[in-house]
Amino acid sequence: MPDPSVRLSGSVRGVDSSAIRDLLTLTARPEVISLAGGLPAAEMLPTARMADAAWRVLRSPEAAQYTETTGIGALRELLARRQSAELGREVDARDVVVTSGSQQALDLIARALVDPGDAVVLEEPAYPGARQVFQSVGARIESVPLDADGMCTGRLGEMLAAGLRPVLVHTVATFHNPRGVTLAAARRVRLAALADRYGFLVVEDDPYGQLYFHTPPPAPVAAASDLVVRLGSASKTLAPALRTGWLTGPRELCRAVERLKQAADLCGSALSQSIAVELLSDEEWLAAHLASLRAVYGERATALAAAMRTVFGERITCTDPDGGMFCWVQFRDGTDTDRLLAAAVTRGVAFVPGGAFSPWLTTALRLSYATAAPEVLRDGVARLASAHASI
Amino acid sequence: MPDPSVRLSGSVRGVDSSAIRDLLTLTARPEVISLAGGLPAAEMLPTARMADAAWRVLRSPEAAQYTETTGIGALRELLARRQSAELGREVDARDVVVTSGSQQALDLIARALVDPGDAVVLEEPAYPGARQVFQSVGARIESVPLDADGMCTGRLGEMLAAGLRPVLVHTVATFHNPRGVTLAAARRVRLAALADRYGFLVVEDDPYGQLYFHTPPPAPVAAASDLVVRLGSASKTLAPALRTGWLTGPRELCRAVERLKQAADLCGSALSQSIAVELLSDEEWLAAHLASLRAVYGERATALAAAMRTVFGERITCTDPDGGMFCWVQFRDGTDTDRLLAAAVTRGVAFVPGGAFSPWLTTALRLSYATAAPEVLRDGVARLASAHASI
Numbered sequence: 165m166p167d168p169s170v171r172l173s174g175s176v177r178g179v180d181s182s183a184i185r186d187l188l189t190l191t192a193r194p195e196v197i198s199l200a201g202g203l204p205a206a207e208m209l210p211t212a213r214m215a216d217a218a219w220r221v222l223r224s225p226e227a228a229q230y231t232e233t234t235g236i237g238a239l240r241e242l243l244a245r246r247q248s249a250e251l252g253r254e255v256d257a258r259d260v261v262v263t264s265g266s267q268q269a270l271d272l273i274a275r276a277l278v279d280p281g282d283a284v285v286l287e288e289p290a291y292p293g294a295r296q297v298f299q300s301v302g303a304r305i306e307s308v309p310l311d312a313d314g315m316c317t318g319r320l321g322e323m324l325a326a327g328l329r330p331v332l333v334h335t336v337a338t339f340h341n342p343r344g345v346t347l348a349a350a351r352r353v354r355l356a357a358l359a360d361r362y363g364f365l366v367v368e369d370d371p372y373g374q375l376y377f378h379t380p381p382p383a384p385v386a387a388a389s390d391l392v393v394r395l396g397s398a399s400k401t402l403a404p405a406l407r408t409g410w411l412t413g414p415r416e417l418c419r420a421v422e423r424l425k426q427a428a429d430l431c432g433s434a435l436s437q438s439i440a441v442e443l444l445s446d447e448e449w450l451a452a453h454l455a456s457l458r459a460v461y462g463e464r465a466t467a468l469a470a471a472m473r474t475v476f477g478e479r480i481t482c483t484d485p486d487g488g489m490f491c492w493v494q495f496r497d498g499t500d501t502d503r504l505l506a507a508a509v510t511r512g513v514a515f516v517p518g519g520a521f522s523p524w525l526t527t528a529l530r531l532s533y534a535t536a537a538p539e540v541l542r543d544g545v546a547r548l549a550s551a552h553a554s555i
Numbered sequence: 556m557p558d559p560s561v562r563l564s565g566s567v568r569g570v571d572s573s574a575i576r577d578l579l580t581l582t583a584r585p586e587v588i589s590l591a592g593g594l595p596a597a598e599m600l601p602t603a604r605m606a607d608a609a610w611r612v613l614r615s616p617e618a619a620q621y622t623e624t625t626g627i628g629a630l631r632e633l634l635a636r637r638q639s640a641e642l643g644r645e646v647d648a649r650d651v652v653v654t655s656g657s658q659q660a661l662d663l664i665a666r667a668l669v670d671p672g673d674a675v676v677l678e679e680p681a682y683p684g685a686r687q688v689f690q691s692v693g694a695r696i697e698s699v700p701l702d703a704d705g706m707c708t709g710r711l712g713e714m715l716a717a718g719l720r721p722v723l724v725h726t727v728a729t730f731h732n733p734r735g736v737t738l739a740a741a742r743r744v745r746l747a748a749l750a751d752r753y754g755f756l757v758v759e760d761d762p763y764g765q766l767y768f769h770t771p772p773p774a775p776v777a778a779a780s781d782l783v784v785r786l787g788s789a790s791k792t793l794a795p796a797l798r799t800g801w802l803t804g805p806r807e808l809c810r811a812v813e814r815l816k817q818a819a820d821l822c823g824s825a826l827s828q829s830i831a832v833e834l835l836s837d838e839e840w841l842a843a844h845l846a847s848l849r850a851v852y853g854e855r856a857t858a859l860a861a862a863m864r865t866v867f868g869e870r871i872t873c874t875d876p877d878g879g880m881f882c883w884v885q886f887r888d889g890t891d892t893d894r895l896l897a898a899a900v901t902r903g904v905a906f907v908p909g910g911a912f913s914p915w916l917t918t919a920l921r922l923s924y925a926t927a928a929p930e931v932l933r934d935g936v937a938r939l940a941s942a943h944a945s946i
Contacts, residue, residue: 172668222605264655406619407824428659433827
């Protein structure tokens with residue numbers, strides 16, 4: 165029988181499949197060195213600690229039952245205490261909502277705040293998952309460029325002075341995806357002041373902040389204004405399969421997100437959230453785990469950037485990551501990175517071309533160093549050089 | 556500092572908080588016998604088996620990593636095999652999407668299929684989580700009544716003949732929530748024929764079908780038409796905290812749901828889904844587990860219905876559940892069940908008044924027998940009688 169034809173809604177017809185995700189499918193072959201992903205290193209995932217935690221929490225049936233839409237109390241309280249320390253002011257557990265990864269927080273925030281035609285400011289380049297979410301609710305997307313100190317808040321100030329009135333400004337202020345840069349302390353204060361002056365919300369999306377290699381990042385934007393909703397995630401520090409993200413922000417927004425989450429999936433997993441509480445509240449273990457993540461990722465970042473400079477020399481500029489998972493490379497010789505990707509895949513190495521993040525960035529690319537050991541990264545760079553020589 | 560005021564979107568302003576969920580918060584006090592919930596029995600949750608499965612699957616880091624948006628391959632294949640057997644035709648694993656409970660499947664289906672103003676048919680009374688989802692996408696909701704044989708497909712046929720052209724018809728065909736009834740075999744075939752004739756999709760929402768007390772329910776509506784998207788869930792048979800639901804349906808819809816799920820939460824939990832595979836593929840264990848669920852819930856259903864008849868006699872009609880979790884009670888003496896609830900809660904028993912499901916059902920109520928032993932159910936009914944006598 166032929167597959168029946170289905171009439172799809174206008175909103176789903178407007179949503180493109182993620183170019184990066186489609187690419188990942190293409191490069192999932194084991195012989196390919198993938199520098200394309202945004203995954204944490206498999207060998208660093210705390211699987212034994214998780215199994216132990218699962219065994220402990222499942223002694224109570226509560227860990228297997230439905231739970232509150234906003235998340236289990238113990239996790240919200242733990243996150244509120246942590247946020248209070250980071251922001252230097254009291255954060256109430258009622259102002260924390262646990263979500264299915266921070267992607268769900270983005271989706272629910274977009275649905276809670278954006279009406280079709282509303283202006284939303286994204287960084288250029290932006291995390292594609294944010295662009296997709298804001299496009300899907302019909303936002304009019306305005307872009308602000310990034311430089312080595314993160315979002316150009318001076319440019320944002322000019323746009324606002326010229327009349328732009330966004331509902332929200334989205335920023336990955338720390339160890340930016342894909343650019344790798346961190347918003348400087350003075351710009352964080354400036355962004356918060358702009359939010360207060362013009363009445364927009366800052367969405368401070370922070371999955372990587374714990375993964376610093378040398379010194380912790382500057383105080384969050386949320387430390388300088390109440391008009392900030394801060395997103396966090398256990399995916400990069402504990403494990404993606406916990407699907408545990410969270411947001412803290414204005415109470416009215418938290419209640420709106422709660423109502424939307426009720427319709428979206430009723431509640432998160434009490435099992436995952438209970439495991440997250442076990443791991444996050446075991447301070448000695450957590451400190452050691454984060455220290456080893458920082459050391460391993462830091463070593464890989466250094467190895468990758470050094471190999472890229474050795475091999476490509478003056479033909480590129482390349483970030484020196486001081487945290488997170490990504491290295492951003494800009495070709496100075498006009499190399500088209502879409503063409504380079506096609507040649508690279510046939511030589512067994514993959515990356516994400518700049519065009520996946522912005523149509524203007526056709527001579528840039530994003531490399532992830534998180535999942536490969538230094539010698540594999542050097543092999544990947546050699547394959548990339550061979551691909552570059554071939555085009 | 557005062558909590559900043561946030562301007563919410565039009566869509567979130569249109570979503571009411573679930574009346575049932577607000578009520579559950581009210582009646583969570585331990586001294587209250589709650590016949591209001593839709594939870595499985597805590598003591599029947601297979602926590603030890605889940606802990607063992609978690610330990611086994613976490614020997615591989617894949618169970619802690621990101622996974623495919625549509626769900627892990629092993630689960631999709633297992634579900635496709637099961638559906639093939641139930642439907643009597645081959646279901647391809649590509650036509651299965653694993654979701655965060657079947658509530659997420661409903662939400663993504665609504666977003667994939669419904670444009671504002673489109674007609675959607677719900678049963679009257681309907682599962683409130685379905686009503687909430689379809690309202691949130693701006694559907695024009697049309698209602699079809701239920702009788703002892705489930706949805707009145709004759710009435711639906713008249714509405715279609717009179718010109719109604721819905722995008723979809725939602726049904727809980729087996730052990731209906733809240734009415735407890737099951738769609739008769741002939742009506743399933745009739746509903747499928749109407750879908751084929753008029754070109755709408757049937758959303759066959761089936762969380763309770765495995766929980767039959769005596770004989771399995773009739774063949775699914777999906778056995779009689781390709782224009783059916785079938786929803787299933789591990790929440791009632793394994794554990795809600797797995798947040799593992801699924802849909803099978805037309806491939807074009809599955810791909811649209813996949814794109815929307817990518818933006819909604821990237822992917823589900825490889826850990827939860829791997830645990831679900833362990834439990835669902837252990838056929839001997841699963842058969843014994845389902846048999847004991849059926850026996851326990853069946854005994855409780857019988858005890859509750861008998862106690863209601865003994866205590867209230869001719870003042871009520873009451874369903875005799877033959878599966879699922881709910882008993883539906885209709886007062887024949889004009890009792891206002893909103894008023895009864897207020898009196899009942901002060902006497903330590905809770906239920907869901909009919910008004911939570913439909914504004915017309917003010918003299919009916921829903922009782923869940925799943926979470927209480929027979930003697931507790933009898934105590935609850937005695938408290939209900941005392942409440943009834945007081946008003």
